[in-house]
Amino acid sequence: GAGVSQSPSNKVTEKGKDVELRCDPISGHTALYWYRQSLGQGLEFLIYFQGNSAPDKSGLPSDRFSAERTGGSVSTLTIQRTQQEDSAVYLCASRPPGLAGGGTQYFGPGTRLTVL
């Protein structure tokens, strides 16, 4: 596809369960970001991947959160033992290498996670 895609669109889970959120970036975009957006709030940076470099995990809120990016393309954000405070929209964004495209990030439609 032409844009960033994310799946699932919505996820409802029970407290304590693990969830996996998927992001397919735009082909050729080497940089990939995950953000969390709580209801009515701004974007909270979670993690950044750039090519084969070690990711910047400084935004992950706890060790229950992890992410990986396989083959420099698809990324998966995993939340273990979900808590109600994890309920939010999780946004993925990708961008071209360096400052190509004026440094613009392209966002996916997000995954709305609801933890009951």
Added chain:
Amino acid sequence: AQTVTQSQPEMSVQEAETVTLSCTYDTSESDYYLFWYKQPPSRQMILVIRQEAYKQQNATENRFSVNFQKAAKSFSLKISDSQLGDAAMYFCAYRATTSGTYKYIFGTGTRLKVLA
């Protein structure tokens, strides 16, 4: 540390009128990018307009234009001839262009309501 401030949590505008959304930022960098993103209820973040700090000319995209005041560190968005489809959350964002810099700093957003 860089910060982005949007002091207007909510704004309203009559259809066909003009509205200006405010954004200020703080940085010690001399070169950077500034962005306005629109997030409608569908959640998809869409780039509205982008400004390179080294360019003195204000960016314009159809009905959207910015007033970039570098010395004042101000980056406001003007929407002319407002349409019902302009109703959304608007986020201002900043990114330095310094080599190795990759994080985007987002403001907390302004919710724009368009009145028929």
